[in-house]
Amino acid sequence: MTATPAVPTSGPRSWSDRFLARVESLGIGLFADQMRESGGSAQVRELSVAPGSARARVGGVDVWADLTVFDAEQWRRAEEALAPVRHRLLADEFPPDADALLARVGLPLLPARAAELTLDCACGRTSGASGVCRHVAALLGALAIAFDHDPFLLLRWRGRDRVRLLAHLRRAPSPSGPEPLSPTPTGFWAEPAPYPPPGRDDLPPAPALDELAPTGLTARGRPLDRALRQLYRAMTEE
Known part of the structure; x- marks a missing residue:
């Protein structure tokens, strides 16, 4: 055929x-x-x-x-x-x-x-x-x-x-993609400053922490007052 x-x-x-x-x-x-x-x-x-x-x-x-x-x-x-x-x-x-x-x-x-x-x-x-x-x-x-x-x-x-x-x-705006969300796109896409790692003991103590006496209690095998100090620092740091 x-x-x-x-x-x-x-x-x-x-x-x-x-x-x-x-x-x-x-x-x-x-x-x-x-x-x-x-x-x-x-x-x-x-x-x-x-x-x-x-x-x-x-x-x-x-x-x-x-x-x-x-x-x-x-x-x-x-x-x-x-x-x-x-x-x-x-x-x-x-x-x-x-x-x-x-x-x-x-x-x-x-x-x-x-x-x-x-x-x-x-x-x-x-x-x-x-x-x-x-x-x-x-x-x-x-x-x-x-x-x-x-x-x-x-x-x-x-x-x-x-x-x-x-x-x-x-x-006219380019139809190829969205416009930058920030007038300074370099700053917008920059990596943010790292958060301080939890559990650091070298930070200056806040006044209220000085009033926290040892409790003698533990949480998951760790002294409770130490855990409370770390929590307080995390809540009060700028």
Whole structure:
């Protein structure tokens, strides 16, 4: 019997594939193949991504794609959600599961609904998210290509650039373990001073011990007054 060759598993989809598929799923009349093809055109120039807005010139026409940004509280939650991949982000690596981590706390990087994405073009043939002119398609296709080269642009589009995000992540407590319980961890973990061993006779006697006369009684074969002296010393030593 001939063994069936194993089918290789594919890696994570590229950011361009994810982005274009997401835009297509919004139902605004744009299709992934159309955007990809027009986005690679030499007609697309001066592409830039700023918090909340992406812009380009397509065939001499200005075109914009605005995306709802996260506010300060949402970014705080987003940074907490990214804690499992913090070290990879600080190493300038953008993990493929970053969007899934953010989506779990209701803050997906990619637009989740058409109302989040506002499209506009100077050609005048677009209106809000329903614009489907070729300039808009080219801008979104060019954006997809840019996300493959620098996925951190997705964060910038949502309102936080790479430098600021990494600065916040560096200040955040490390998720690798608990913080020290003492501001001076060296002292906290130091071996404590040993307790004085029981039964030492070279300690200076306390005044009350001088008044304790021999009783003549024994406990376990030892003079009772000696045992009482040791007990008293243990109770009164600083």
